[in-house]
Amino acid sequence: MPTATSKIVGALACQTNSFLKTLQTTVVSCKDHTPQLSSKDKQNKNKKKTDEVKTSSIPEFEIELEDTNLFPEGGGQPYDTGSIYLPDKHEIKVLRVIRNQLTALHIANEPIEPGTLVKLEVDWERRIDFMQQHTGQHLLSSVFDTHGLDTLSWSMGDMINYIELPKKVDEEVVEKVNAKVNDLILQNIQISVTTPDNHGGELDLSRIPDDYDTSKGIVRVVKIGDIDANPCCGTHLSSTGQIQAISLLHQQNVRGGNSRLFFLCGSRVYKYLNKQHSILKEIQGTYLSCQLDEVVDKVGLLNLNYKQSTSRESNLLKELANIEANKIFEDFKKGSKDIAYVYRFDNNPEYLLVFQKEFTTLMNSNKESGVNLTDKFTLVLLNGDYKSGLGGMIKVLGPKAESLQPEIKNRITNLKGGGKGTSFQGKIPKYEKGELESLLAFLQELN
Template identity: 35%
Template structure:
């Protein structure tokens, strides 16, 4: 028979603490199942107490405990979905008459991190005194990136990706889990990587309220799987994303520059500001202030509100996605910024280490892109810069402060040499054409290949010869690989021969008024072209190398 029992309960980030008020209980039995708690005992009057409590959400039985005292039995239920508040103890909106719940004793854990930490030691003492069911669960794992969860569905799918600049399509499976610690791409932030069991996750995307994990091997629906996160990738994204929030807030407060979008890149990130220009002095001021906030160890907290609360209209936002469902997440940098965001963030600005603003670039539609790096990326950037500096010092034979001046001198020298070389090449083209024109033994085909040269070199020769009864075939570049070609002569002949020559050379070209030229990918086939031209003209050939 079910009996009345007074129940006190506390909702925490990872646990629900439930206390049955039964004095002098005997023969206590507590069975914690995934979705309910079954409790029975004999009270001091030898009356059988029995209750079945259907829980609001699932718990992890293996990581849950119960403890008996003279006046009560306390259960510590480990939530299946951590950091999700329970607005009530049972699933039913109307509580059964036999269960009396003291709602005045319930406390919402949201925004009470200090209270959570203060109670940790107390709860650990209680858990340690509970009967042995194995090692007690840890209470200090607020940043755990591992999660035991259940496979909801698994369906065949394909993933389009790019590997080394080459596009490819991977065949695999889209997996939806009951819960996940892997962040799906969104809000300017790329997705997480990790593992479901031992299977790597190649992509995580959002479809409505679900996170879809692309994996290469199938998973059985209903199976319990451990999800692990690639921490290095996650922490890098946390640093860049929180860094973006900080830079955005400071740029707005100082100069009124609104952020219209941002991109978290592989090596650097950019913030699109709604301003046509940003001076170097403004960039320097923003950089100084953001790093000052980092040194002040400003806390970063996460709050959840609904779209109907008054606060919703007063936090910074670029708008919610069309398919958004559920509550709204607020990232609050204490005293600096409150912004709607779905991404992952650090808990304190000191975790950013440092932010470096690399400068600005001209953006689209009269906007400015502010380039930045944060945290570990700054350290890597400094290491790469120092390595380049050492190499330049060795090559230029001078100190870092003289590198720019030395490179400028070298560039001027190279430009002068290129100009002289171009002049000599033009003179050579004219001389080559005149030599052919003055030759008494010239034939109907003139062929020439030169490794050094360009389109201008070939065009000068063709213009200088300017004969209507001769086919001119010129090539420049590496004779074993690729280069440029030019074919000119009688228009009716070239119109026919141009596409054929282009095909032989495995290239692309275009023709106009008796001249066909373009790129050649198989310069080694030029001998075949020469044979074709001789057959067409049925005459002797003059060949120069």
């Protein structure tokens, strides 16, 4: 009996008929699957052992079939998932489909005996979504080509995709492209797949993976009417109308002056719209108490009020810090104490920084007073509290900084930091119960 073989990637059932939801086929081989290092792992220089691969505790098997309607990852399109049904109706989930050179391998948690006749079913919701995004990207890139903007790369996200263009695109051009692609969708232009020989024109084959042997494999050319023709191994729609809609969102500047243009296709457009509308309605109804068309003005007013209140708070903070700095400065100047502390219950360091700045200004402008933090006086600045669980910070400035370190560390378990001479600074991720009170009592005794 001749040994069964599988169809090569390029001639798979999912590629010849991307709308094939189920397929009867036979298991060619089944063996243990060993995960390979991803390209990211190989490039990650921070890994301690780049030759080690993280493996799951659940065994995985790679199943080769005579043919498949499940697409292995490629061409910027993620792999399909689905199910394999055995003759007794037992279902085995296909976790992912990978490509090993010209062979598609189905990864599952259960082995299947070679020679078994099985029924293969694709996760159709996932497949049709991927086809809408992928075909939409081809159409979008073809329209940008007419504006002299080549697509350098693209990425399909869980919701939002992007294409990378050689420069930031003027919003006027973006609007024109958006209108054009949706007009081409409305025209319901036929999409077909051919081969380079039948295409009859020059093609850029530079993006075909190095491990795909084109001399033994099949290079597929996806054509959108007379608009576009590009080599692609992915599954595609049969007409532009099936894309349904394309929405261009925003741009992001990236390396070398390039720009990423983010977009959505197909059912993702209305799903994204529904999600954003729900968020907007919640903001409008719960937080702003206004009509939808008043949201922008309302947010603008809130932002203005916030800036004004922040400015007032900052001025009051500075005023309070100045008062406290003057009080301690005068105490030092009179010689009534040689150590003082400033405590703030919140863990925002802003007040302590403002205080330190105000105190430094007083010392620099009154040098004849003899007040300094080098050989005579010591300041302890700390903040945070136990109840918030957010911790705080501590800073000691002055000749007693070094001698105070062990006393402070004995009282604050989670203190991280250090210093030498006249300066010590530390961060407290979290105060334990009673620690802050103990430290404040200790500082009060010294005060």
